[in-house]
Amino acid sequence: MPPPHGPLRVGVIGVGVIGRAHVQRLASGAADATLVAVADESTGHADAVAAEFGVDATRSVPELLARPDVDAVVVAIPSGLHAAVTVAALEAGKHVLLEKPIDVTVEAADQILDAEKRSGRTLSVVSQRRFAEANQFVFRAVRDGHLGRITSATFEVALWRGQEYYDAGDWRGTWALDGGGALMNQGVHLVDLALWLLGEVDEVFAYTDLLAHERIEVEDTVAVTARLRSGALLTFLATTAAYDSVPIRYTVFGDGGSVVVEAEQLTHYTSRHGGQPPRPDGVPTDQQLAQLTDFVTAARTGGPPLVTAAQARAAVAFIEAVYQSGRAGKPVRIH
Numbered sequence: 380m381p382p383p384h385g386p387l388r389v390g391v392i393g394v395g396v397i398g399r400a401h402v403q404r405l406a407s408g409a410a411d412a413t414l415v416a417v418a419d420e421s422t423g424h425a426d427a428v429a430a431e432f433g434v435d436a437t438r439s440v441p442e443l444l445a446r447p448d449v450d451a452v453v454v455a456i457p458s459g460l461h462a463a464v465t466v467a468a469l470e471a472g473k474h475v476l477l478e479k480p481i482d483v484t485v486e487a488a489d490q491i492l493d494a495e496k497r498s499g500r501t502l503s504v505v506s507q508r509r510f511a512e513a514n515q516f517v518f519r520a521v522r523d524g525h526l527g528r529i530t531s532a533t534f535e536v537a538l539w540r541g542q543e544y545y546d547a548g549d550w551r552g553t554w555a556l557d558g559g560g561a562l563m564n565q566g567v568h569l570v571d572l573a574l575w576l577l578g579e580v581d582e583v584f585a586y587t588d589l590l591a592h593e594r595i596e597v598e599d600t601v602a603v604t605a606r607l608r609s610g611a612l613l614t615f616l617a618t619t620a621a622y623d624s625v626p627i628r629y630t631v632f633g634d635g636g637s638v639v640v641e642a643e644q645l646t647h648y649t650s651r652h653g654g655q656p657p658r659p660d661g662v663p664t665d666q667q668l669a670q671l672t673d674f675v676t677a678a679r680t681g682g683p684p685l686v687t688a689a690q691a692r693a694a695v696a697f698i699e700a701v702y703q704s705g706r707a708g709k710p711v712r713i714h
Contacts, residue, residue: 390437393454401476405453410675451501455478458479475501476670485696510664512643526631532577532631532632538624545595554596566698603615
């Protein structure tokens with residue numbers, strides 16, 4: 380358990396690009412948390428990061444998990460390895476902030492959920508876009524009925540990743556460790572956002588393809604249509620084959636209003652039921668810091684984090700159904 384006084388003591392497992400970003404935020408002390416130690420399969424990489432930030436580098440993940448001065452861990456390793464490390468961390472009595480996705484299959488996600496229940500510890504999965512002011516506003520507008528009955532929505536994640544992106548790591552673009560392509564890796568944030576805003580999905584139909592890259596096993600483009608359990612219809616595009624990228628964008632339409640959000644900014648809002656959109660103050664939310672702060676608060680109080688493991692599992696179930704539909708060429712129901 381966290382000490383009764385003082386910051387939450389955290390270790391980081393995996394100090395690549397994403398893990399290093401977590402290290403920097405923890406080292407800043409901005410979230411009432413302090414960085415204690417790091418671990419990485421590359422001991423040289425771990426040693427370098429530890430020396431830079433003045434913390435310990437442990438020789439292995441089990442060694443880090445055995446430390447009594449570590450209350451929680453951030454897990455930032457390839458997606459297909461999440462379950463094994465997260466289950467071990469929970470069984471060691473550590474709270475866990477897990478990078479997205481929760482893992483690459485529903486089966487693995489269920490292993491994590493089972494360990495979470497047994498441990499009584501806090502587990503949250505990184506989906507920082509929920510913390511953006513515009514997305515918080517849309518959530519409240521939908522929840523409070525300001526858009527009326529939701530009838531349809533569109534989500535577009537149109538990004539560019541050159542071939543060098545996939546060639547930079549032998550785990551990238553593999554089913555075993557990446558779990559998928561444009562949808563599982565880049566699009567999962569917006570899948571989470573869509574489910575958080577709109578609720579559960581009943582059925583999906585999808586086309587998936589590899590159109591602009593080589594030497595990878597997964598898709599770089601996917602187009603999805605879905606029916607929500609509410610009856611609303613959803614379209615979802617995710618691609619890493621949109622040269623130079625365009626801002627991530629989504630729209631939500633209802634019989635009482637509509638919203639458009641682009642690059643985390645509310646660009647259109649109308650409602651016959653009320654509700655005032657936020658006024659930009661020129662200071663964007665540090666979404667990662669906001670989620671870290673939410674996680675620390677949940678670990679200390681025992682309350683639920685904004686992003687729960689069960690919700691993260693739902694995002695993977697959606698993506699798994701999309702891939703099944705793409706392979707089978709027919710609609711797939713989500714259970």
